Amino acid sequence: MIEIENLTKRYGTQTAVADVSFRCETGTVTGFLGPNGAGKSTTMRILCGLTPATGGRALIDGTPYRNLPNPGRAVGVLLDASAQHAGRTGREVLTLGTMVLGLPRERVTQVLDLVGLDKKAADKRVGNYSLGMRQRLGLAHALLGNPSTLVLDEPANGLDPEGIFWMRGLLREFADRGGTVLLSSHLLHEIEAVADHLVMIGNGRIAADGSKQELLAGAGTLVRALEPEPLADALRRAGVTITPTADGAFLADAEALVIGRAAAAIGAVLTELRAADGAGLEALFLQLTATASTSAPAGAINPSMEVAR
Incomplete structure (x- = not known):
């Protein structure tokens, strides 16, 4: 379970996230939606211990990420698929991960098979990967420790339609086995297809929070x-x-x-x-984020600023 409670993040006089609260229940996929600059990535970085909060807290199974004894075994994180070392092969990246997490080397082959990277791709340098291959490698790294929670920021970027369909099935199966998924994406139709719960954020504030059925029923x-x-x-x-x-x-x-x-x-x-029914998510997203933009917190960060994405 993921719990975000009254989370606030300020950079000087500018507010990236303002009193944000929501929960991601065990066994569900939560779609985290918002335009660029809304505060999605800031919230996820705080959750994963990469950015300190100004106020509030972010917990994974009741514990802050930094207090988890071996966080990679509990939480799989993919925030930037381009962050892998370009000079190493995919297999080397994952092998280093097993060394850090204390896992057997056999796990590398298992996750490579799981994400559809064959031996040729695994032995290629990451700098020669396409964006879609980097996303698959990033997902493999997130799954390496067999975690119970996944935190994924735009994991479908660069994937072709077949890859997106594959990823949807992987995340659905992960949640159905009792995992917890927090998924940020700008691909609204894919979020609608896989998510159980929706959280929409605009200008650092929660604009909507509820089950997919509840939110779309009133669209x-x-x-x-x-x-x-x-x-x-x-x-x-x-x-x-x-x-x-x-x-x-x-x-x-x-x-x-x-x-x-x-x-x-x-x-x-x-x-x-x-x-509205099936067409509701896109329209609801536009409606709610437009409403949120008219009630932005004082000193809110400009949506074009990457720090608040």
Whole structure:
């Protein structure tokens, strides 16, 4: 289990994370979502003992990461797949890991097989790896100690569709065996496919925290029109809050009847009108993070700053 309690991180007068609290239960995958600069990576770095918190605490099975007797055996971490030594081979990177963790060398072959890196890839220098191969090696390193918890920041970057499908199955199986996964990703459809629980953060504050079913059930109504702008204006005049989606539709916080009447009043032609359901995560993400941006903590870090990513 992961517990984040009232976590705050300030850099001088700038606030990266402000009073953040959430839990990742055992046997679940928690999707940690937010735009660049929202505080995701800062929170995960604090959790993994890489950055000290200004206030609050982050616990793994009731213990701070730095107090775990052999943390690599309890927690698998992948925060930056490009951090591996470029001059070593993949096999050498993992072999050094077994030496540090006190594991048998046979474990290297086991995790290489698990992540789909064959002998040719394992004996190649990491500097010659593609980004997708680095991600697989990073996952192998995270799994090396057979941990009960995984903390992964954008692990699908560089993976092709087949690789993303493979990773989804790996994480789902890990959680179903009783593991705990905290997964940050900008690939919303993949998060929706694998996560049990969703935590959304914007400008250092939690914007939403709940099960996938709970959050998406209230995602609103999806509407699409032949001429979207006049409809958008009509809905706003009717007091309806709308959020544009990436494919040109709107997510509206009103019932279909209200939207239909507003469209009829201006003669708008609707091409789609339904409960948001499956389209809900992207629209909910845009809606909640937009709301969070209007209530940013004083001195909040600019979203473009890498330190608060």
